[in-house]
Amino acid sequence: GQIIHLADYRQTDFVLERVDLTFELDPTETKVEARLIFHRREGVDTAAPLVLDGDELVMTGLLFDQMEIDAARYDATPDSLTIRDLPASEPFEITITTMINPEANTQLMGLYRSNGVYCTQCEAEGFRRITYFPDRPDVLAVYTVNIIADKASCPLLLSNGNFLGGAGYGEGKHFAAWFDPHPKPSYLFALVAGDLGVVEDAFTTMSGREVTLKIYVEHGKEARAAYAMDALKRSMKWDEEVFGREYDLDIFMIVAVSDFNMGAMENKGLNVFNDKYVLADPETATDQDYANIEAIIAHEYFHNWTGNRVTCRDWFQLCLKEGLTVYRDHEFSADQRSRPVKRIAEVRHLKSEQFPEDAGPLAHPVRPTKYREINNFYTTTVYEKGSEVTRMIATIVGKDGFKKGMDLYFERHDGDAATIEDFVKCFEDANGVDLAQFSLWYHQAGTPLVSVSCAYDHAKGEFTLSLEQMIPPTPGQSVKEPMHIPLRFGLLLEDGSEAKAAAVSGADITGDVLHLKERRQTVTFSGIPSRPVLVLNRSFSAPVNLHFEQAPADLAHIARHDSDLFSRWQALNDLALPSLVEAASKARAGETVETSAMLADTLIAIAGDESLEPAFRAQALALPSESDIARELGSNNDPDAIRTGREAVLAFIANRGAEVFATLFERHRTQGAFTPDAANAGHRALRNAALSYLAVSDGTPARAAEAFASADNMTDLSAALTVLAHRFPAATETAEALETFRARFADNALVIDKWFAIQSTIPGDGALARVQALMTSPHFTKSNPNRVRALVGTFAFSNPTGFNRADGAGYRFLAEQILEIDPKNPQLAARILTSMRSWRALEAVRSDHARNALRTIAAGEKLSSDVSDIVERMLK
Ligand code: BAL
Ligand code: ZN
Numbered sequence: 001g002q003i004i005h006l007a008d009y010r011q012t013d014f015v016l017e018r019v020d021l022t023f024e025l026d027p028t029e030t031k032v033e034a035r036l037i038f039h040r041r042e043g044v045d046t047a048a049p050l051v052l053d054g055d056e057l058v059m060t061g062l063l064f065d066q067m068e069i070d071a072a073r074y075d076a077t078p079d080s081l082t083i084r085d086l087p088a089s090e091p092f093e094i095t096i097t098t099m100i101n102p103e104a105n106t107q108l109m110g111l112y113r114s115n116g117v118y119c120t121q122c123e124a125e126g127f128r129r130i131t132y133f134p135d136r137p138d139v140l141a142v143y144t145v146n147i148i149a150d151k152a153s154c155p156l157l158l159s160n161g162n163f164l165g166g167a168g169y170g171e172g173k174h175f176a177a178w179f180d181p182h183p184k185p186s187y188l189f190a191l192v193a194g195d196l197g198v199v200e201d202a203f204t205t206m207s208g209r210e211v212t213l214k215i216y217v218e219h220g221k222e223a224r225a226a227y228a229m230d231a232l233k234r235s236m237k238w239d240e241e242v243f244g245r246e247y248d249l250d251i252f253m254i255v256a257v258s259d260f261n262m263g264a265m266e267n268k269g270l271n272v273f274n275d276k277y278v279l280a281d282p283e284t285a286t287d288q289d290y291a292n293i294e295a296i297i298a299h300e301y302f303h304n305w306t307g308n309r310v311t312c313r314d315w316f317q318l319c320l321k322e323g324l325t326v327y328r329d330h331e332f333s334a335d336q337r338s339r340p341v342k343r344i345a346e347v348r349h350l351k352s353e354q355f356p357e358d359a360g361p362l363a364h365p366v367r368p369t370k371y372r373e374i375n376n377f378y379t380t381t382v383y384e385k386g387s388e389v390t391r392m393i394a395t396i397v398g399k400d401g402f403k404k405g406m407d408l409y410f411e412r413h414d415g416d417a418a419t420i421e422d423f424v425k426c427f428e429d430a431n432g433v434d435l436a437q438f439s440l441w442y443h444q445a446g447t448p449l450v451s452v453s454c455a456y457d458h459a460k461g462e463f464t465l466s467l468e469q470m471i472p473p474t475p476g477q478s479v480k481e482p483m484h485i486p487l488r489f490g491l492l493l494e495d496g497s498e499a500k501a502a503a504v505s506g507a508d509i510t511g512d513v514l515h516l517k518e519r520r521q522t523v524t525f526s527g528i529p530s531r532p533v534l535v536l537n538r539s540f541s542a543p544v545n546l547h548f549e550q551a552p553a554d555l556a557h558i559a560r561h562d563s564d565l566f567s568r569w570q571a572l573n574d575l576a577l578p579s580l581v582e583a584a585s586k587a588r589a590g591e592t593v594e595t596s597a598m599l600a601d602t603l604i605a606i607a608g609d610e611s612l613e614p615a616f617r618a619q620a621l622a623l624p625s626e627s628d629i630a631r632e633l634g635s636n637n638d639p640d641a642i643r644t645g646r647e648a649v650l651a652f653i654a655n656r657g658a659e660v661f662a663t664l665f666e667r668h669r670t671q672g673a674f675t676p677d678a679a680n681a682g683h684r685a686l687r688n689a690a691l692s693y694l695a696v697s698d699g700t701p702a703r704a705a706e707a708f709a710s711a712d713n714m715t716d717l718s719a720a721l722t723v724l725a726h727r728f729p730a731a732t733e734t735a736e737a738l739e740t741f742r743a744r745f746a747d748n749a750l751v752i753d754k755w756f757a758i759q760s761t762i763p764g765d766g767a768l769a770r771v772q773a774l775m776t777s778p779h780f781t782k783s784n785p786n787r788v789r790a791l792v793g794t795f796a797f798s799n800p801t802g803f804n805r806a807d808g809a810g811y812r813f814l815a816e817q818i819l820e821i822d823p824k825n826p827q828l829a830a831r832i833l834t835s836m837r838s839w840r841a842l843e844a845v846r847s848d849h850a851r852n853a854l855r856t857i858a859a860g861e862k863l864s865s866d867v868s869d870i871v872e873r874m875l876k
Contacts, residue, residue, distance in 0.1 A: 003371070004372070005369065009313070011138070012041065014086075016036060017037040017038065018037040019035070019036055021131070021146065023149075025149040028102070029099055030111065031060075031097065031099055032099075032131050033097050034097075034098075034132070036093070038086075038094065039089060039090065039092070046088040052081040052083075053080060053125070053128040054132045055125065056079070057076075057098050057131070059097065060098065061096070061097030062074060062094070064092065064093070064094060065092055066095065076132075081096070096131055102118055107129075108260065108785070108825060109121055109261075117195075118192065119191070119272055120267075125187075125374065126187070137315065138185070139185060141183055141184070143161070143184065144164075144180075145178045146175060148169050148174075151174045153194070157174070157193050158255070159190060159191050160180040161180025161182070161249060162249055163176070163178055164176075164177040164179050165177055183415065188266070188268045190267030190270040190272055196219065197219040198222070199222050200214050201229050203232075203237075205236070205240065205247055211251065213251075213253075214253045215228055215232075215255075216253065217275070217278065224278075224285075225256070225279065227280045227281075227285075227676065228297050231298065232297050234298075234336065236301065243305070245304075248304070248309070249269045252269060252271075252301075253271070256273045256274075256275035258784065258786070260274035261785055263277050265300070273300070276289075278297075279750060284714050285676075286714050286718055287684060289714075290676040290681070291678075291681070294336065295333050298328075298329045298333070299329040302325050302332070303325050305410065306324045306325045309410070309415065311418070312417060313417040316368055316371075317367065317418070317419050318378070319383075319420065319442070320418060322383045323387050323388075323389055323390050326383050327386075338613060341565070341619060341678075343566045344565075346384075347570075349384065350384050350385070350540075352628065352631075354381055354543075355545075356837060357380055357381055359446070359447065360838050362837050362873055363474035363475055365444060365477075366441065366442045372869040375830065375866050376869050389543075392438070392486050392542060393424075393435070396438065396484075396513070397430075402427070404431060405430040406426075408430045412426060413426075437481075437483065438484040441483060445477055446473070446477070447543065447544060448469050448483060448544045448545070449471075449472065449544065450468070450545070452465070452547065456531040458531070461528050462524055463499075466521070466522045467516050467520070467523070469516060485515075485544060486513050486541050487515075487537050488512050489512060489513075489514050490567075491525065492558060493533075496562075500527075504523065504525050505523070506522050506523040507521055507523040533557050535567050539566045539567070540570070548574075552575055552596065556575060558570075559602050565616055568616075569620055572602065575602065576599055579649055580645060581629060583645030584629055584638075584645035585645070587648065588641035595653070600656045604653070604656060604660050608663070615681065615685055621686075626800045629642045630841065634841060636843050638842075638846075639846075654693040654697040655696075658694065665687055665690040670716070674712065684716060691707055691723055695727045696727070701724055701727070701731045702733075704723040707720040708721055708737045708740075714751070718754050721755075721758055724737050725759060725762050726758075729766070741755055750786070752779045753787065756774060756779075756780070756791040756794070759774060760790075762799075767801075767802025771791060772813070775792075782821065792832060797835045808849025811836070811849050811852075815857050817832070818857050819857060819860045822864050822866075826864030826865070826867060829866065830864070833871065837874065851875070854871055857871045858872065
C-alpha cells in the first residue's frame with residue numbers, strides 16, 4: 001500500500017445523500033445491493049468521475065438511475081469502481097450489486113460468520129469489502145437496511161437504528177428492515193443475523209424517553225450477560241449526569257460474538273462485542289474481567305456522542321474519538337470504583353504499554369500525519385496517550401472549564417466530521433485560553449523527560465526547583481519544541497502537612513498545577529518554614545518520565561504520608577525501581593544482590609496498614625515488573641539478569657514480611673457470597689498478592705494448592721493456579737491443578753484462554769516448548785483471535801525470559817507464527833508482531849537474533865500491508 005498523508009486531505013467530489021442496502025444472506029454467496037444517491041458537490045469540475053473504494057469485491061450488476069449503464073462509462077476492479085459522465089448538479093442514483101462470501105472471510109473485516117452468526121466489522125475500512133462505497137469517515141449518510149435470510153438459522157435480523165418492520169419472504173425465508181435517522185459514516189454500519197439468546201431491559205432517559213436495551217449472546221449464556229447490562233445502564237446514567245448526553249434511538253443493542261479482532265465496536269445502536277467483554281459470572285470471570293467489561297461497555301456506549309454524533313474527518317483524527325472516549329471511560333470507572341486505585345492501574349498500563357511504544361521504532365504522534373495501514377494506528381499512543389492529553393486539557397482549564405469546552409464541542413460539532421483543531425478550539429473559546437503550545441502534545445511523539453533538582457535555603461526560607469524538559473527524537477522527528485507540561489505538585493512537610501508558599505516566581509502556578517513551558521525553568525517558593533519534600537506530578541497529571549534523584553528517605557516519607565494515594569504508590573515505585581535496576585546489574589555481573597531494608601519495611605508497613613483500602617495495598621505490593629525494569633535500564637537488556645535480580649529483591653521482601661503476609665492472607669478472605677464490586681475485589685487482590693509472596697517464603701506449593709482447592713470464584717482460583725504454575729511448575733500439585741482446571745472448564749473457551757495464558761507466562765527457557773505443546777491441544781485453534789492472543793500473544797508480550805531466550809528460538813517461533821497467521825488474519829498477525837517493538841533495547845546476542853527473525857518475516861511472500869508496515873518500521 002502507498003503512504004497516505006494528512007496534508008493531502010480534500011473533500012469528496014460527490015455528496016452522498018442516501019444509502020439503501022439489501023442483503024440476501026447466504027454463507028458463501030451473499031448478494032448485496034447498494035442503492036446510493038449522490039450529487040456533485042458545488043464547484044467540482046463536471047468532468048470529474050465518481051471513484052468508489054472496494055476491497056476484494058466482485059460486481060455482478062451496476063445501474064444508473066435504474067438503467068443499465070454502458071460498459072464504456074465505468075471501470076470496476078476488485079478494489080475500485082470508477083463511473084464517468086455523471087450529471088453536473090442534479091442528484092442521481094447508482095445501484096451496485098456485489099457477491100460476497102462471509103464464510104471465507106477470515107480477516108474478520110466486512111461481513112463474516114462467527115459460530116454460524118453473520119456479523120460485520122467495518123472500522124476502519126471494512127465496509128468496502130461489502131460494496132463499492134466512498135468508504136471514509138467524512139461521508140455521512142442516512143441508511144435503510146433490508147435483510148433477507150433463512151428463517152430457521154437466522155431468526156434474528158439486526159442492523160443500525162430503529163426497526164421498521166419484517167415479514168415472511170418466500171419459502172423458508174424472512175426479511176427485516178431497519179432505518180437509522182442519524183447520518184453516519186460507513187465504518188459505523190453493522191449487520192447481525194443468526195440465532196441468539198437475549199437479555200432485555202429498559203432505560204428511561206433524562207427527558208423521559210423509554211429505550212429498549214438488548215444484549216444478544218449464544219443460547220444458554222444469557223445469565224452471564226447480567227453484569228454487562230448493569231454496566232450499560234450505569235453508563236447511560238453517568239453520561240447524562242456528567243456530560244449531559246442522552247441516548248438518541250428507541251433501542252440500544254449489544255451482540256457478543258466469539259471471533260473478533262478488537263475488544264468491541266461502537267456501531268450506531270448496534271454494538272458488536274468480543275464475547276470476552278460481555279460474559280461474566282463469579283465462577284468463570286475474574287475481578288479484572290468484571291472491571292474490563294464495565295469499562296468497555298461504557299467506552300462503546302460513550303462513543304455514541306464522542307465518535308458517532310461527532311465523528312472524525314479522516315483517520316488521522318482517530319484520537320479525536322478514541323483518546324476522548326478512553327478519557328470518558330476512565331472517569332466513569334473512577335467514579336464507579338476507587339479513583340486513586342483506578343489511576344494507579346491506568347498509569348501502570350500506560351507505562352508498560354505506551355511508554356515502550358513511544359520509545360521504540362513504532363513511535364508516532366497522538367495525531368499522526370501519515371500512515372500506510374490505518375489498522376496499525378489503533379495503538380496505545382492514540383488511545384491511552386490520547387486520553388492523557390485530554391486529561392491534561394481538563395487539568396489546565398479546570399473541571400468547570402472542561403465542562404464548558406465539552407458543551408461547546410457538542411453544540412458546535414454535533415453531526416460533523418471534526419478534527420483535533422476543532423476540538424482544541426472549543427476549549428480555547430470556552431475558556432479564553434491559548435492552547436497553541438499545548439497542542440504540541442498531539443504532534444510531537446516521544447515521552448518527555450523532565451529533569452528535576454531542588455534546594456532549600458533555611459536562612460531565606462526559600463525552596464528552589466529547577467526543571468528541564470527534553471523530548472527524545474522519534475522516527476521522522478529529530479528536533480522537538482518545548483511543550484506545555486502541567487505538573488500537579490505539593491510541598492510536603494515533616495508532619496505530613498503541606499507548605500503554602502508566600503510567593504512564587506519563575507512559573508505560572510494555578511492551584512496545585514505548575515505549568516512548565518520553557519525548556520528550562522527555575523521556580524522559587526518563598527516563605528517556606530522548613531525543608532519540604534517535593535511531590536511532583538501528583539495523580540500523574542502529565543505523561544512524562546521524571547529524572548529526579550530524590551533521597552530514599554524522602555520517597556519513603558511520601559509513600560507513608562502524602563495526601564494523594566496515587567503519589568504514595570508512585571513514591572513506592574520510585575523507591576523500588578533503582579533497587580531493582582541495581583539488582584539486575586549485580587545479577588548480570590554475577591554478584592550477590594542486596595535489598596534495602598527501608599524499601600522492604602516501607603512496603604510491608606503499607607501492606608499491613610488496615611486504615612488503607614485493600615486494593616491500594618495490593619497495588620503497592622506489586623513490584624515494578626520485569627519490563628518496567630527493562631524500560632528503566634533503557635538499553636543492552638538481559639531479561640534473565642533482570643529476572644534474577646528482581647527475584648532476589650522479591651525473596652527478601654517475602655521473607656521479611658512473611659508474618660504480615662500470612663495475616664493478610666487469613667484476614668482478607670472473601671466473606672459470604674461473591675460480589676464483583678471494587679471493595680470486595682480489593683480484598684481478593686490483597687489476599688492473592690499476599691499468597692504470591694507466601695509461596696516464595698514457604699518454598700512449597702502447599703498453601704497455593706490449598707487456596708486452589710478451596711477457591712469459590714474465578715479470581716481466587718486463577719490466582720492460586722498462577723502461583724502454582726509460575727512458582728512450582730514441576731510440582732505434582734501444579735500438574736493436578738492444571739488438569740482439574742482444564743477438565744472443569746473444557747467447554748468454556750474464555751476460561752480455557754486463562755489456562756493458556758497462565759502456562760504461556762511460566763518463566764524460563766522451558767516456556768517455548770510448553771507453548772508449542774499447548775498449540776497441539778484440542779482446545780487450541782488458530783482461527784480464533786482470542787485463542788491466538790491467549791497463547792501466542794501472551795507468550796510474546798508477557799513472558800520476558802521465555803520469549804527472549806538467548807538462543808533466539810522465541811523470535812524464530814514468533815516469525816513462523818506471524819507468517820502463518822498473516823494470510824488469514826493480517827490484523828491479528830500485525831498486532832502480535834508489535835510484541836517485538838523493543839527489540840533494539842536488548843543486549844547484542846538477543847537483538848541479533850531478533851533482527852534476523854524480523855528479516856525472515858520481511859522476506860515473506862505476499863505479506864499483508866498490515867504486517868509489512870510494522871516489520872519495515874521496526875527494521876528501519
Ligand atoms: N472503534 C474501535 C473500537 C473502540 O475503540 O471502541
Ligand atoms: Zn473506542
